[in-house]
Structures are given as structure tokens and as C-alpha cells.
Amino acid sequence: MSTPVPARSALTRADLRLVPTACALWTLAAVGAAQGVRPVLVALALLVVAALVPILLAGRTDAVRAVCAHLALLLVGTLLLLPAVQRAQAARDVLEQAQADSRTVTLEARVLEEPEAREGGPEWASPSVMAPVVLPAGTVRVGREEHRLPVRLRALLVGDAGTAAAGEGPAELSLAGASMGDVVRIRGRPSVEGTLVMIRVTEVQRIDTARGIRAQLRAAARDTTGTLPADEAALVRGMTTGDTAGLSRAAEDAMQGAGLSHLVAVSGSNLGLVLGAVLVPLLLLGAPRRPRILLAVLVGAGYVALVGDHPSVLRAATMAAPMLAARFAGVRPSPVAALATALVLWSVAAPLEAASIGFVLSALATGAILVLAPPTARAIGSLSRERLSGPAALVVAVPLVAQAACTPVLILLVPEVSLWTVAANLLAAPLVGPATVLGLIAVVIGPLAPGLAGVLWLLPAGSAHLVLLIAHGAASLPGAHIAVPDGAAGALGAVAVLAAVAAMTALRHRRAVRWLAAVAAAVLIAQGAARCSPWLPGAAQGWTVAACAVGQGDATLLRTLPPGADPFVVLIDTGPDPAALTACLDDLRVERIDLLVLTHPHADHVGGNAALTGPRMPREQWVCPSRDAQGAAVPGPAARPVVRGDGADLPGLRLDVLWPLSAEDVVRVAARETSSSEQGDANDCSVVLAATWSDGSRFVGLGDLEPEAQASLAELGPGPTDLVKVAHHGSRRQDGALYAALSPSLALVEVGQDNTFGHPAPATLTMLDVLGTPAVRTDRDGTVVLTPRAAADSMQGSGDGSEGASPGAPGWDLADARSVGPPR
Secondary structure, eight states: OOOOOOGGGSOOHHHHTTHHHHHHHHHHHHHHHHHOHHHHHHHHHHHHHHHHHHHHHHTOHHHHHHHHHHHHHHHHHHHHHHHHHHHHHHHHHHHHHHHHTTOOEEEEEEEOSOOEEOOSSOTTSOOEEEEEEEEOSEEEEETTEEEEESSOEEEEEEEETTOOOSSOSTTEEOGGGOOTTOEEEEEEEEEEETTEEEEEEEEEEEEEOOOHHHHHHHHHHHHHTTTSOHHHHHHHHHHHHSOOTTOOHHHHHHHHHTTOGGGTSOOHHHHHHHHHHHHHHHHHTTOOHHHHHHHHHHHHHHHHHHHOOOHHHHHHHHHHHHHHHHHHTTOOOOHHHHHHHHHHHHHHHOHHHHTSHHHHHHHHHHHHHHHHHHHHHHHHHHHTTTSSOTHHHHHHHHHHHHHHHHHHHHHHHSOEEOTTHHHHHHHHHHHHHHHHHHHHHHHHHTTTOHHHHHHHTHHHHHHHHHHHHHHHHHHHSTTSSEEOOOHHHHHHHHHHHHHHHHHHHHTTTSHHHHHHHHHHHHHHHHHHHHHHSOSSTTOOSSOSEEEOOOSSSOOEEEEOSSOOSSOOEEEEOOOSOHHHHHHHHHHTTOOOOSEEEEOSSOHHHHTTGGGOOGGGSOSEEEEOSSHHHHHTSOSSSOEEEOOBTBEEEETTEEEEEEEOSOHHHHHHHHTTOSSOHHHHHHHTTOOEEEEEETTSOEEEEOTTOOHHHHHHHHHHOOOOOSEEEOGGGGOSOOOHHHHHHHOOSEEEEOOOTTOTTOOSOHHHHHHHHHHTOOEEEHHHHOSEEEOOHHHHHHHHSSOOOOTTOOTTOSSOOGGGEEEOSOOO
16 A cells, blocks of 8 residues: 555645636637637637536536536636737737738847857857847837837847947947847847747847846856856856856757756746745744745745746746745645636736746646646555655656656657656756755855855855766766657647556556556567667777668768767768668667758758658758759758858867869869769769868768769869768769879778669779778668777777777778668
């Protein structure tokens, strides 16, 4: 028998009285925020039918009265909600019309967070600067016309990093020069999608700077954390003041991959920690109830003023206010009723806020903890036969139900799930409270005693360091980035899975359900084991180059050196078949593509694009400068045409585009080819990419270059290389002078089994033999990975075994290649 949870955790009818109405009204607010008034009325009608019809058909007349009472409350709430929805729709219509007419808008905005470079891709991208802002209700200029925003809107400003604003005057600045709390006048083009408003700014002018105690405390926090490591400093400031400026992209990605992104900045739980830090010591010291409640209210209000109006903080504050008032009056508060009250108030007063992602996730997690954590703890105790029960079971249940409740919404944002989120939260939870409380003390004393504050920051920074270690560890484990269907299909699938798990847990005492659960668990474990293991035992994990066996086509992977927990990954072409590319990425445990290079728009190089969805959606993509290349790119990230001279610097890896010179030069060279002009134009547009690692190893991929283009490249002096991806799957159309100039020690031939083209051509293999260059072929060797020689030495405790090769020398030879997948 499971240990019963304390009586306080048992929910009464009074606790739940407002919940159905609150949830229904919240749903209507979300619909109205995204779609407008008419969809709200349609949704209301559907809710009424869904509530009444089953009861009437079942003949439960005794339940009709209770349902009608809820529906009456819902109707009253909807009547109050509709004006707010109309105002939100009117504000959105102004910006949507400006978007439709391609007109610029000029308006004021208040910066909510420090602007930061957010490329949507790896660190080498031409950075944009993004800043969340509030657009206050008031006048907005659309072109030369003036309109009015009847309600404030949250928006995201996007501007080019370092691009100065046009105009005159000392207040002109780039978006990157704005600061949190500044009031700025912006000019730009709006983009509206649902509740998301984004403005691409071209001009920014500061009207007013952040002042007052809040600005002083934030500035002092930055100064006193200046000696800490950048990520740790940004994380502790984020937990305490919401200022995450300086947090690296790698740390942010790790926190997201581990399911710890709610710790990156302030949330509603931080307000609970602050109130607890005030109330608990006073209670232990025997302070009277009302004075300690008043002090908690003052501290809580100060904290909200410090961190700003983040949606989750607003939810927590609105929920805490009636609970503190009830305790002040000597009444035992109901957290569930307080949450329902907060949902009703925000849905009616500000549907845009109630429908914001931060508010939704905060409310879902809080509701799940209050309602589902106690029964889940009892189920955990029962399933573990009391080995884990009582408070210990509750500790596990809290992050479990919170993550479960948020998962469908999170999938709408990033279509992936992690097996390690709950474990990561369990490990990080004990570190967050002390870091937040001590950090706030350091914030408060920072302007008065910066030296003492600097010492105090050391303890929160230690907690932040441990949190980052947990995040990087959890994000790098197998199963940390499991792709799921995106959009509504993924969210509804998650709901279905969670409902099935809940049903099996509730019916766990039935033998058939236990057998079904055992079979499902066995299938999941088998799939997880297959996913977590390499295709072959002993396959190299430290590879930097991989040639995927995808059939008659190209798909080459490059990774930064040294290969760490979060390497940058470059994919050159996607082959002809999405399923084959997916299999290769699964075998190599590649869960993320930072850069996609599509050498040219032929089906055997771009046919596998459909495999790049969800977490494998490339963060940036490069294409050749032909008109057809843009249409062959992966939908989503902007496709950037690249030419010789373009490149990128990564940690441990340098990328350089060697060819083409320009679109016009491609046409000129292709006209000299003996192949068809259509084939020559596309093939000779192939992006030739050189990759140079920090140990000096060099790779050159030739795409499908034809002989004339190869000869032109040879005249430009491509330089020697250690590894070459042979052009056009090893066809006979090669230029020997280019390969002599490259002088590779190893060649990759990416070619399909039993292809009808006769690839690789005997003449090409003979040319490589004459140069003394051995070839690795995907039609014979399957998916092949190459490990840098220095890494192989450290793993194997010996050299690479090749004659004349010095241990630790850069480059690769045939002994460094390993097959990790079947030929295709």
C-alpha cells in the first residue's frame, strides 16, 4: 500500500469549483488572441454543446444544474472578454495591413530585455540583433498615415548587428546599442503571425533611458559579476534579475536541450522562492502572521518591479496576491482556486498576455504540480512498492508532471523531446533556490558594497556552473534530441501518448494493462538501445568527416575539432533519398545540423532535404548562385548564395568557398563543357568547399564540377589537401591537373551500388592510383567516418599504423577510415 499524501494535498470541491470555467475562458482567450472575435463565438458554441449534449443524452438531469452554472459564468466571462479581444484584433489589424501593403511603421517601444545577437544559426552567421519590446497603446504611423493601437502589444525587434540607424541627432543608435528599460522610437516593417509580432527595424532612436533604482541595481549586478565566467555570470543574473546578456549560444542550446531553459531567466517559480525566503525564516523566528505577510508583500512587489513584467511572473504575482490576502485575514488559501482566479482575470483583462507562451507554460506547469503531483506521487510509491514514497516520490512527481503538461506546447516551439529532462530538473532543482536568494542579496547590496556583492556572487556562480554542467551533460546524451512531428500533429500526438500513459497508470492493477505496459516498455527500451548504440561495436565516435551511404548521390558531414559534447556540424548535400539520409544521421547520432551546404540543385544532391525537419532543421544554408538553387533549398532558414571568398570561422574549423567565382562565370565556363548546357550550368555551379581543422587537416569537396570548371579551379590554385571528395561520383569527366594540384592522401567517392552510370569510372580510379591516392567508396564500404589521426592515437594508444605517418600528424589516410553503416 502506498503511503498516503498529507491531507493538505487532497483537493476539495471548493478548490476545483472555478477550474472548469477558468480553463474554458482561458481557451477562448487564446483563440481570440490568435484569431479574433468570430472564432471565439464559434469556440464558445462548441464548448456549450460539448458540455450539455453528453449529460442530456445520459439523462443526468442532476448534473445539468451544475453545468448550467458553469456555462452562465462562462457567458459572463465571454462578454467581458470580447471587448479585449476586439481591441487586440484592432491593434493586430493595423500591423497586418501595413505588412500586406509592404509599408513601414514608426512607433515607440519599451525594451524588455538586453538586445542580443541571435542568428538562428551558428556563430559564423551574419548576426542579427533581437530584442523583445512592449509597444504601448497609442499612435503609430503607417507610411504617412496615423493610426492607433488600442491596446499594448508585445513584439520582437530584429535589426542588423552594428548597423547604425539613419537620421541625425545624438540619440540615434543601432538596435544593439539599446538597453533594457530604454524607450525607443523605431521605424521598420512589421510581420504578424498569430500572436507573434515581429518588426524588422531600419531606424532606432532612443527617447528615454532606463533610470531609477531598478536600472541602478541591474547595472551594479553587471559590474559585480564582471569577474565571473561569462556563462555563469549571465545565468545567475538571469535567475535573479532577468538579464541574460552574455550567455553563449552553446550554453543556451544546452539548457534548452536539457529541458532547463526555464532557469535561463526569471519565471513565476522565482517569485515563489523569494516569498518563501521571506516567510519561512520569519515563521521559524515566531514573527506574527500579519507583519510577516506584509513584509512578504513588500518584498514580492519589489521583486516584480525589479525583474519586469514577464508573463510567468505576472501569473505568479496575480496568484500570490489572493493567497497572501487570505493568510492575512486568517483564512487558509487554496492554490488551485488562486490559479483559476488568475487565469480568469488575465483572460478577461489581457487575452494577449494570457495567450503568451511564457504565461501558458507557467500556468500549465503550476496547475499540473498542484493537481497531478500528489496522485502521481502515490502512483510512484505503488509502482516502486514503497521503495520510493512520501516526500521522495513527490520530489520526482513534481518535475515529471510539470514537464508532461508543458510537452505539447513545447513541441509546437521545437519539435523534439528529451529522455533526460526530468532527471536534469531533479539534479538542478536544489541548486536554483540558493542561487536565486543569494543572488538577490548580492543585487541589493551591489550599489552600496560592490566588493561584498562580488564575493556573494561566487556562491550563486558555483551553483550556475553546476547547472551548466548538468545541462551540457544531459543535452549530449543519446536520446536528448528525439525528433517528433512538428506543428499540431506533434502536439496532439504528445497529448495522446500522455493520456495513454495516464490511463495505464490509473488502471495499473488490471493484469491486461500491466502486460500492455510491459510490452510498450520493452519496445521503447529496445528502440532506445538501438538509438544509443553505434551501428557497429567500436565505431569511431571522434570522427570529423563522414561520407553517408545514401545511394547514387552525395551527403557528407563535417564536425569541428576536437569533437566535444556539442560540436558544430556541417552537412554538404542531402543525397537522393530522405530515408537514407535519416538512417545515416541516426547511425552517427547527429541530432543537429548547424550549416547545410547544397552544392547545386540536382536531385541526387538535394533529394533528401525532407529528412531535415524538427531539431535537424539547418540553422543556416548556403547554395550556389544560380536561379534554381533557391527553389531547391530547405524551407525555413534563408538560403545564402555563396561565391569564392566567402567563408566562416568556427571554433576549431575554417570554411572557405573556392568555387564558383560568380553566376556569370558559371555560365561562361559551362558553355565550354561538352555535356549538355543544362547539366553543365548546374554542375559547374557546384559550391566547392574547403574545410581546414585546427590541427591542419584539410578537406575539399568538389560537388559535381565538370572538367572545364575543374580546370578553371586548378588555375586559381586550390592548394594541397589531405582529403578530396571526388567530383561527380567518380565519373570519367575529371581534370587531372586539379587533382595533381590538390595532391590528396585520400579520396572519397560517394556513389550508389549497381548504378547505371558506370560510376566510379575506371579511368578516374586509375588517375587516383597514379597519384598514389587510395579511394574509399560508399558503394563498397558503406557509410564511412574518418577520425583525426591525433584523436585516433589518443583513443588507441598508438599511431595510425600507416607506413611513414608520424603519430599525431594532421590529415587522414586509408587506415583512418572506418565503415559504420551498410553500402547502398
